[in-house]
Amino acid sequence: MALEHAILVSLLEQPGSGYELARRFERSIGYFWTATHQQIYRVLKRMESDGLLDVRDVPQERRPDKKEYSVAGPGRSALSAWLHEPIEPESLRHDLAVKIRGAAFDDPAALLHEVERHHRVHSDRLAHYLAGEIRDFTGPGAPVPLDAGQELQHVVLRGGIAYERMTVAWLDDVLATLHRLGAAGPRA
Amino acid sequence: MALEHAILVSLLEQPGSGYELARRFERSIGYFWTATHQQIYRVLKRMESDGLLDVRDVPQERRPDKKEYSVAGPGRSALSAWLHEPIEPESLRHDLAVKIRGAAFDDPAALLHEVERHHRVHSDRLAHYLAGEIRDFTGPGAPVPLDAGQELQHVVLRGGIAYERMTVAWLDDVLATLHRLGAAGPRA
DNA sequence: TCGTTCTATGCAACTGGTTGCATAGCAAGC
DNA sequence: GCTTGCTATGCAACCAGTTGCATAGAACGA
Numbered sequence: 164m165a166l167e168h169a170i171l172v173s174l175l176e177q178p179g180s181g182y183e184l185a186r187r188f189e190r191s192i193g194y195f196w197t198a199t200h201q202q203i204y205r206v207l208k209r210m211e212s213d214g215l216l217d218v219r220d221v222p223q224e225r226r227p228d229k230k231e232y233s234v235a236g237p238g239r240s241a242l243s244a245w246l247h248e249p250i251e252p253e254s255l256r257h258d259l260a261v262k263i264r265g266a267a268f269d270d271p272a273a274l275l276h277e278v279e280r281h282h283r284v285h286s287d288r289l290a291h292y293l294a295g296e297i298r299d300f301t302g303p304g305a306p307v308p309l310d311a312g313q314e315l316q317h318v319v320l321r322g323g324i325a326y327e328r329m330t331v332a333w334l335d336d337v338l339a340t341l342h343r344l345g346a347a348g349p350r351a
Numbered sequence: 352m353a354l355e356h357a358i359l360v361s362l363l364e365q366p367g368s369g370y371e372l373a374r375r376f377e378r379s380i381g382y383f384w385t386a387t388h389q390q391i392y393r394v395l396k397r398m399e400s401d402g403l404l405d406v407r408d409v410p411q412e413r414r415p416d417k418k419e420y421s422v423a424g425p426g427r428s429a430l431s432a433w434l435h436e437p438i439e440p441e442s443l444r445h446d447l448a449v450k451i452r453g454a455a456f457d458d459p460a461a462l463l464h465e466v467e468r469h470h471r472v473h474s475d476r477l478a479h480y481l482a483g484e485i486r487d488f489t490g491p492g493a494p495v496p497l498d499a500g501q502e503l504q505h506v507v508l509r510g511g512i513a514y515e516r517m518t519v520a521w522l523d524d525v526l527a528t529l530h531r532l533g534a535a536g537p538r539a
Numbered sequence: 540t541c542g543t544t545c546t547a548t549g550c551a552a553c554t555g556g557t558t559g560c561a562t563a564g565c566a567a568g569c
Numbered sequence: 570g571c572t573t574g575c576t577a578t579g580c581a582a583c584c585a586g587t588t589g590c591a592t593a594g595a596a597c598g599a
Contacts (some may be wrong), residue, residue: 164555165446172453182577195448202556204579227564228576237386246457249465250446253512258353258438258532260383260507265360267500268427269434277437284440310534312455318528319448321523323366326443329517333510340506352585370547390586394551415547538572543597550591557584563577569570 166206171197171234171242174216176312178233181207191316194323197336205262215241221337263337272345275338282334289327296320353438355403357384359422362404364500366421369395379504382480382511395420403429421499443531451525460533463526470522477515484508 173184173192185200187193198206210216215238219231234242259281266274299305300317309317332339361372361380372395373388375381386394398404403426407419424432447469454462487493488505497505 165444165449166555168446168453172449172456175456176452180577181579185577193442195443195445197442198445199557200577201558201579204577206555208579223576225565226575229577231523240386242453243457246450246453247461249468250450252469253443253447254385255383255508256353256385257383257441258356259441260510261353261357261360262434263432263503263507264364264436264500265356265430267503268360268363269431271499271503273435280437281440291480311459312452314532315451315455315459318525319451320447321524322445325517325521329513333513336453336509337506340502344502354585368547369549373547384587387551387586387587388547392547394585396549411546414545417547462578540599542599544579546594548584548592550589552587552589554587555585557582559582561580563592565574566575569572569578 164203165196166198167210168242168245169198170203170210171215171238173243174232174234175239178231180221180229182229184232191295191320195319206324210238213237221284255284266341271341275341275345278334278341279336282331282338285327285330289324289331292320292324292327296324353384354390354429355398356433357386358391358394358398359403359426362420362422363427366419368409368419370417372420378460379483379508383507398426401425403441454529461528463529463533466522466525466529470519470526472513472517473522477512477519480508480512480515484512486534 166188168189169192170184171180173187179187181200181204184203185198188196188198188203207216211218211232213234215295216232217235219233220228220229221231242249259278262274262277296317297305300320352440357376357380359373361367361375362535367375371391372391373386376384376386376391388511399406401418403423404420407421408416409419447466450462450465484505485493487529488497488501488508494501
């Protein structure tokens with residue numbers, strides 16, 4: 164299960180609570196792994212009882228107390244072991260592609276709005292990633308030189324940027340194709 | 352559940368048995384959706400009992416008999432309904448990216464072989480997709496002009512090609528980064 | 540004749556992930 | 570005083586997907 168490993172990496176980069184982790188999974192880690200808070204809390208609990216994590220109760224003022232998790236020795240070993248074993252190259256699960264092929268048996272033009280919506284989402288993500296790249300890695304406020312951890316975070320972010328750029332370009336291609344088919348008239 | 356919809360699309364394109372579907376999921380449909388034969392058989396059974404599919408026993412010579420599935424009226428309606436409702440833009444689950452960020456807490460150079468292996472897999476997929484594109488859509492044996500279904504299959508394949516090309520380029524970037532960090536020496 | 544490979548189908552147990560719901564403190568604004 | 574919203578944590582039920590195993594006919598080669 165890679166969620167465990169994603170959590171280990173995130174907590175090594177910075178210890179934090181379940182709530183904070185959930186927010187990171189909406190941001191940086193979320194570029195390549197997603198998880199809901201329910202799942203995170205459940206896995207944190209299990210990892211803690213497995214001895215992979217340490218917990219510390221942190222009383223807070225002006226907001227509810229929290230539990231701060233950090234990586235324990237066995238957690239670090241588990242991560243290291245995983246890093247050294249091979250993993251399967253990822254496989255896609257792309258609903259939109261299923262829809263596009265399915266549109267041949269419906270009205271292709273009806274997909275236009277859906278594709279446009281996805282185009283907007285991916286354009287927004289791209290803009291967001293690019294802003295983050297400038298803020299954290301290439302802009303005037305960024306550390307120079309970057310340490311190894313930052314270099315690795317940057318190359319992963321470049322992957323996210325490449326993915327979004329590619330996706331936006333492909334969605335342009337899809338839109339052009341749908342328009343072409345629409346101009347030629349619908350079919351069954 | 353999009354596996355149902357992927358099966359509906361695939362069976363509309365061409366009726367077939369669970370075994371044949373499983374093989375398609377290793378090929379064309381597999382470019383953007385994966386499924387094992389166990390899962391396919393189970394879902395086929397449920398879809399048939401839900402009235403979405405028709406089954407026909409096909410006795411065969413020289414090999415075991417098979418059950419050929421095809422899409423029934425309600426199946427077509429279900430697909431159409433799904434095509435008209437919005438779906439969430441897909442989110443990634445990219446283990447390798449987790450590993451790369453995790454490498455900051457281990458030896459980055461140890462990831463080289465893993466990344467090279469993924470690079471080979473994606474290069475092979477790219478070559479395979481490109482060969483398929485020539486065979487089915489752009490080569491001398493391909494139909495001219497393409498009908499709408501073929502145009503849509505082609506644009507989805509172009510998406511797969513773009514994805515693999517982008518991934519290979521990114522993995523080159525990752526390799527260069529790892530080499531750079533390796534030359535600078537490992538760290539904790 | 541025995542092992543292997545390919546076609547073809549399936550069950551059972553498990554794990555990972557999603558969805559819906561619930562609780563609670565505190566701040567800010569109406 | 571009431572609602573809204575943010576921080577913070579969690580349970581329970583369900584669903585989708587994976588893994589391991591099993592069966593069986595037929596072809597093919599050692």
